Amino acid sequence: MKLDIAVLSGDGIGPEVTAQAIKALEAVAHNFDHSFIFKEGLVGAIAIDKTGTPLPDKTLELCVNTDAVLFGAIGAPKYDNDPSAPVRPEQGLLKLRKELGLYANIRPVKAYDTLIDKSPLKREIIEGTDISIYRELTGGIYFGKKEISKDGNVASDLCEYSKEEIERITHLAFKAAQKRRKKLTLVDKANVLESSRLWRKVVTQIATEYSDVSLDFLFVDKAAMQMILNPSQFDVVLTENMFGDIISDEASVIGGSIGLLASASIGDTCCMFEPIHGSFPQATGKGIANPIAAILSAAMLLEHFNLMGEANAIRDAVEKALELNLTTPDLNTSNPLTTEKVGDFIADYI
């Protein structure tokens, strides 16, 4: 297979970890006889510094014209403390999601056996956890009308959802559940919000088309509790944009390291793959960033193109690295490897 891949490595540790993901993909290309062509684009703080905007048109064009986007991270200290600055890195990310129509953000959360003891949660609580979170990514309060009164004293954000916006991600989530443990939990606040009631109605209707999947509902506040009290109860979790942001970041603590968590953002014509950790500016250039989340994002990319054997080759290599504790300082305090060495091991093992 031939794939054109846009590489938007971004800020902070983004470039370092993305380089390891590329190495893994190159190893896969070599072994399985594919041709992956990587084309770099600017995004984030570095794009602001060089072009004045966090998402230059050239980058957007690149993404539209490639088969997939490999994303690193965005954010830099000089912007992070001033969320009302007129130009900020995350605007680039939000615009990218919207323009590419990436309406479904998928985050797997797994408790790796070898890492269970790193978790803030007790072993017996997290054992067996294997969740796939489907977060709607281009609607809701993130993209609704924002207003501020002339005198600056009243501000508002509109959370709006249409039936169509709910339907398309819901189908993806049910299809995923069919291939997994056949359980889907909708997280909403239908006892208070009109938009949540629409979610419940639409998802309930669609459920009739997937009769092999059992559907249940959880209010977002209760979901935030249950995610910690009993995470292994969840299979596929479906939710709107803002709730998904909160619940998936919360769930990311379960596995013991945010440095392991990958994500895919899917639309009808484009797709993007991204580690969920941020740009982690303090670690930049020190060789201490964990590249595994970026590498597992590359595995999600392969899976998206139905290259299952290839995706599993990456995952096996990652599990091997974890098993042998060939990992960065976040997971290995006594004898850590650098970002690059972990990447090398995984690429070699593939």
Add this chain to the structure above:
Amino acid sequence: MKLDIAVLSGDGIGPEVTAQAIKALEAVAHNFDHSFIFKEGLVGAIAIDKTGTPLPDKTLELCVNTDAVLFGAIGAPKYDNDPSAPVRPEQGLLKLRKELGLYANIRPVKAYDTLIDKSPLKREIIEGTDISIYRELTGGIYFGKKEISKDGNVASDLCEYSKEEIERITHLAFKAAQKRRKKLTLVDKANVLESSRLWRKVVTQIATEYSDVSLDFLFVDKAAMQMILNPSQFDVVLTENMFGDIISDEASVIGGSIGLLASASIGDTCCMFEPIHGSFPQATGKGIANPIAAILSAAMLLEHFNLMGEANAIRDAVEKALELNLTTPDLNTSNPLTTEKVGDFIADYI
């Protein structure tokens, strides 16, 4: 002191646990020579069944004309699974908050030494945790304009905040921080939401009046992570209505039992005290409900009226019950006491 107290015990286990809180208050009245007069009102599913509405005018009137409200719980299975039913118990609660102007919901979260091992989190993670969450309770997306299109295909909720709404709870939160460890964390999503940017602006301005308190900011998604990774970093947490709902329920798992968590809802003229556990219908009438959250809510009531010695008398009795493991089955599997017996012990000890 003479206090008129409205008792809205509500549904499920509400009446059982509230009865124990009243017992504790009566013991305090007797010992410290106060006069507490209790007046019952209907609320929730039971009010719907008896009057057709979850908050009868008579109940509202009672609350307005008493010094404080002692609240039990609301919710019944026949309503819980249908959040789009026209009349539902939680409407009563929301209306009560709004009508009484209870704009600040305060939830203490503490890791009790004797209970640390019940927590899903590891001991070393939660040791020393002592958080006071200030959730705005009468604004934001809960009370903003709700719309549904004629064809039912588009639904929306408006999250709106005014400067005044933010100011009043912010002052309460800073004052609380001054009496505690002098740290305040504002939880928002100012990198995305206009309303969050207003929160940040107003809170930053007010901070100059409380120069002994250090202020920091955390995006709500990161807060959901940090609450589990490192809860003892927090002192006072201030946040808007919906984020407060999610984060405070999440935080409720830390202590190992939701049966211990009390809350106060404060306005300029009224105040209400409520355990945070719900109506727990499955447990109703079995004598297994933990009354401690309701009893600690009564302690918060006393504290609100500056009866500190009295509040501490209740808290000491609770700590004693925990220490001796004179508790209900949620905390004591081998030799549990009934709801009433726990209440008796605490009242006697006072």
